[in-house]
Amino acid sequence: MTVSTHTVEAFKSYQIQAQVLVRNYLLADTSIPYTSVLGGIFACKVVYDLSQLVSTFYFRSYNTLSKIQKIEWNNRAMSTLHSILIATVSTYFVFWSDLFSDNKHAGLITFRSSPLSIVSLGASVGYFLVDLGMLFWMYPSLGGSEYVIHHSLSAISVAYSMLTGEGQLYTFMVLISELTTPEINMRWYLDVAGLKRSNAYLVNGVLIFFAWLVARILLFLYMFSHVYMHYNQVSQMHAFGRFLVFVVPAVLAAMNLVWFGKILKGLKKTLTKWQ
Template sequence: MDGNFGPAERILWPASVLAGVVMCGAIYEITRKISSRCFRGYHKLSHMQKVEWNNRGLSTFHALVGAAVSFYLVVISDLFNEDVHNGIIIDRKSWLSDAMFGVSIGYFLTDLVMILWYFPSLGGKEYLFHHGLSMYAIGLALLSGKAHMYILMVLFTEATTPFVNLRWYLDVAGQKTCNLYVYNGLALFVGWLVARIILFVYLFTHMYFHFDQAKSIFTLGFYSLLIVPSAVAVLNVFWFWKIFKGMVKTLSKRRKHSENGKTD
């Protein structure tokens, strides 16, 4: 792992982590100011609701940036294209993946501090586990320069976060009966199915067909590559079941309301 810590990394890594922390502070304040001016109900929220409202603003921003960078590196660029490069995929990385990992560590670190400070108002033990596991996996990939493709795939799953946050915003704003709440719930279900279930099936399948490369990683990295995505996958299935039940419950209520309206 020492060979990956060159002069460029000595500047890029700490700078990107710091950028992630600064980004969180900036987006938190921007969310607070925009919400206080553009959303009338913001001032009626409790202190804790305002904190969570602003916190979800920064998590949405990180999710969009992380998903966009991950999609670009894995799908659009030829960084992990086996037809273009001869080197093994498990060793491929770029300055952009390094920078994104650093920013993500800064975000997860900041968010973890907030969760602990207001615990359990911003999230329970599962969020502590998720953030801790995320920082461990991203940090290990950053320091070793290994398995960037797989970590980027996992990072792409943050693409579902904006739908989760919009659902919470609409709930707090008293808009659970509006069509947008239903459409967002359906989008969340489909997005979660694609980004957190099907994508993980592809990840494990890709890893299976490149298992010889995975075994070439140092021992801690190899077992982490097996355990961390598996643990995240279990969390994803658990949350997917809760999303599915919530969607069914919401659609059932709307169907009953519609039937009652027709009867009246």
């Protein structure tokens, strides 16, 4: 009596998943994810307070802002630092590290993780939790429903990937899109500083356009093609993990396209004024 190929593949799939669960929950240091989340929350608090302190003494425009604007100023300083750090780490894991390399024979790429990847995702979860809390606290002053949806989906996806070790490669691909955050924040800073007619404002608009095109449009297309090419590995993830890989990036991509249209419209308007 022979065993079918399908049965053998199914057995191997369950065996791999069992090994991942044992490594992540029985053998791993379970304090790492939660410690990194708390570290991310603490880092956000430190950056927020430092921004408030430094801005008070070194930026004249800061002292002329309203209370809500000052909160947003400090919140954007916090998000800028997070975006730079997580985008840098994500770029490393996606393009330079061999952790998710196809040439590395260490099991399916959808089940690979490392202590550094877990810590990085945990710190990012901490940031998203803090920012979500501030969004709800100041709603809608710091952002409307689209920001709540974006941050909620991001927090859930990153937290799941951190806790289970599933789909971390695709989580990092999406997190590279945080590269656009510093440019968006700088535009707000220039606006409240009364520099909308400056050369810096024009240059910033151009940078936002190209950064958004690369990090939130082209990179997402690359991610979708990568999922397609590795569908046999993605299909072996748990049901909720597959849902996050297929649905969440699609929703974020749709939102990115809508925002990209607004960015393009705003850039055309700015360029027209400068002609």
